Amino acid sequence: MGEFSMSLLGPVEIRNLADRLDLRPTKKFGQNFVIDGGTVRRIVRVADLAPDDVVIEVGPGLGSLTLALLPEVRQVVAVEIDPVLAGQLPLTVADKAPSLASRLSVVGADALRIGPGDLAGQQPTALVANLPYNVSVPVVLHLLEVLPTLRKGLVMVQSEVADRLAAGPGSKVYGVPSVKAAWYASVRRAGPVGRSVFWPVPNVDSGLVAFSRREPPSTTASREEVFAVIDAAFAQRRKTLRAALGSWAGSPALAERALRAAGVDPSARGEQLDILAFTRIAEHKLVE
Structure with missing residues (x-):
């Protein structure tokens, strides 16, 4: 973690914070919070980030991944639809990592509706997120479409969705998400994630998906x-x-x-x- 010393959120702190906010994770927002420090460190490591990267994080929740990202990159733009969580995140960062608070921008918005002008003047180069499962594919495709500066990403999604996004022709799970994602980027599975790292524990397995943007395959067809x-x-x-x-x-x-x-x-x-x-x-x- 370089020159910065900080502690990540542990399971007890996350539950205490949720209690204090009277927060009940909702299916509506697809909320499952990561409570395992090793998992967020692994995500940051596999994301292959550089010190000058600007990360867009969708659905930061209580800030587990945000805290792990901040020491590694120039800026984190956290897009959070839940107003209670959006309000709490800067306070958590100020408490846990005061020297890094200036690296955080919080945007209270629906990630499916944002464009480049909504991101606090930042131009994201990487997407790193534990995506809400109910909107994971639309969010990835939307951000690749509207944010041309986005060069790479690592997202945690439902395991079946990870399979679909990374599938190639001929696979049983190859479909619209696979082909549309391939228009923008090369996509690959980047490892499984166990259920026990989340609170509440989901009834599905999760997986990491990495992508790297490439030029569109056509100059004549839009x-x-x-x-x-x-x-x-x-x-x-x-x-x-x-x-x-x-x-x-x-x-x-x-x-x-x-x-x-x-x-x-x-x-x-x-x-x-x-x-x-x-x-x-x-x-x-x-x-x-």
């Missing part, structure tokens, strides 16, 4: 055009692409023309294609 192909292909995932893309292209015959021009077998299904293939299909519709 993200919206490529995502329209992806949505159409997986809306009827049991159908062949010729049939599934019929309404998108104007007719099954036009879909077949676009598919053949893109070098894709019209009898294939969406789960067999990678992001490059979906991009080529979108590009060849433009040629029509």
Whole structure:
């Protein structure tokens, strides 16, 4: 932890803090708080952060991960939808790590609705978060879309969601989240997380997902055009692409023309294609 000495929040402190705030973790906000110091240190280590990184943390909760992040980076922008938690976080940091309090910005907002202008003048370079499970995929995709400065990330999500985000073509869990995430970044599983590190203990396993942004795979088809192909292909995932893309292209015959021009077998299904293939299909519709 370098020049800074500080203590992380332990299980007793977290429960005492929650009692003092009369806080009952809610399913509405997908709240499960990390109570294990080793887990937050591991997240920070695996996130591979640099001293000049600006981290956006979504759903900081009571501040376990926030306290572990602050010594390692230039700034942490914590986005918290719960007003009680958003109000408490600066107080916790001032108490536990007063020398680092200036590195924290708290934004009381819904992460699904924020844009670059909502982040206290900061331009995040990394997303590191224990994401609320009920919005984890939309949050990751939204932030990659609206924050072009975001270069990398490590998020803790439900294990099945981690599998979906990191899945490749042909996998049973490969679907819309997998392909859309691949438009923005290379994505990989970065390890499992046990249930006992949370309070309350969830009834699902968790996993870490790491991503690294790369250039979009197309310069001629827009993200919206490529995502329209992806949505159409997986809306009827049991159908062949010729049939599934019929309404998108104007007719099954036009879909077949676009598919053949893109070098894709019209009898294939969406789960067999990678992001490059979906991009080529979108590009060849433009040629029509």
